[in-house]
Amino acid sequence: MVKIVFREHDGTEHVVDAKEGASVMLAAVTNGVPGIDADCGGACSCATCHVYVKEEWLDKLDAITPMEEAMLSLSSDRKDNSRLSCQIQVNANLDGLEVETPEFQY
């Protein structure tokens, strides 16, 4: 199990034990973490699983694919540390990963 910390827009923290191989989005949804809608169920085609990744973790993530970039680039709330959580696979290197959910998903 891999520890992931989700921080809501208002600061509320949720610490979750995530399964390796599943996505960060799934870890949130299956553990009832609010703030992630995942309307497309992880198909990288809705951008409602948007998260801000704490800077020190960014390098440890797989690169952004063209499809993720296409969806992210349309978001008005995009920042340098934006990722779609359904595109982050949980693995042992990510133990302790911290992400923040935006105020709104859309």
Add this chain to the structure above:
Amino acid sequence: MTDSTTPQSKTRVKSASDQSKWSMVGKDPYQMPLEQIDLSHPGIWQANEYLPFLERLRKEDPVHYCADSAVGPYWSVLKYKDIMQVDTSPHIYSSEPTIGIVDQFSEFTLPMFIAMDPPKHDVQRRVVQPVVAPANLKILEALIRERVSRILDGLPVGEEFDWVESVSIELTTQMLATLFDFPFEDRYKLTYWSDVATAIPGAGVVDSYEERWQAMQECLQYFTRLWNERVNREGGNDLLSMLAQGEETRNMPPMEFLGNVLLLIVGGNDTTRNSISGGVLALNEYPEQYAKLRSDRSVIPNMVSEIIRWQTPLAYMRRTALVDTELGGKQIKAGDKVVMWYISGNRDEEVIEDANKFIIDRDKARQHLSFGFGIHRCMGNRLAEMQLRILWEEIMARFHFVEVVGEPQRVYSSFVKGFTSLPVKLHRH
């Protein structure tokens, strides 16, 4: 979006083409050759007979070629996963020149980013999107609630009336006026322009492209006047003030401005209207769901998603293949029309459990196809959901039962899935 459901054109809805050689009304979907099935003809949609046709195609020929129809040859994509694949491959399946099944050849087409590919699409969408972002919608919520309340309070109780005219159309028109802070007494112009913008000349709304162009000019002048009033004014939470004052949007060329304004009007017109009607009908057809709603109003946000799945206000979006490609084992050629039937994907049992049941507290209700997916995913989806949520909260605060007391009449269109009338009677708590 393209249809003629304005009061002035209601009379022509029953069309002579019910007898057309293309119509499948009254036919048994399992007793005709597969290749003759033509979903594009409006007949079965108005007659509410489309479901068994979709079901047969999903089972027997989920990527279906119709070689001969009134609108020419086209592919139909029926399964959830194949639709997702098409919708998320804009480099293979283009949204240009148009997202309706009929090609419109005219120099009078306004630029709208719904029918553009990247990078043009992305640039324009990025500019307009913030005006319908949730943070801005929050500001509009109180005003929308006030207007919804006023309409509901003015309805007759205990006597029959048409829900479509008195609530769905009136509410949608008022909401559009609210969103644009459009002069309230002129609000019906918005619905008219929306119908005209997408009308095919000769089909009832306008007779010629010139007539359509004139109406669009009137629309442009009206909005330009409002723009000029607001551009130098501080504040204003309406979409138009935001466009006029926004750094990225204030220097938009006039035609682009008009295209974007119209896209917002057209996008939110029939879709919201028919979701308002469709929800009432669905709750009447599933009384145990209505009972569930009465016992727990906190289900409303989830129910709103289920209503939008159930209704699927836009039955399809069309794409055009840019290259030769394969889908579901079929060879699609560059230039072919490819139609994604969201209405069918929303009933696909392989992805959606009990897809043929209306379940207001359904698990994963948000994962329906009605808003599309990928870069063109409906920009107004949060706005639509907010409008429907407010409406149902206010309905439930007032009425025990919105009872359907007669047969609904449906729109003559395979694109806009909706109602021209729905007779109801209201019962108080």
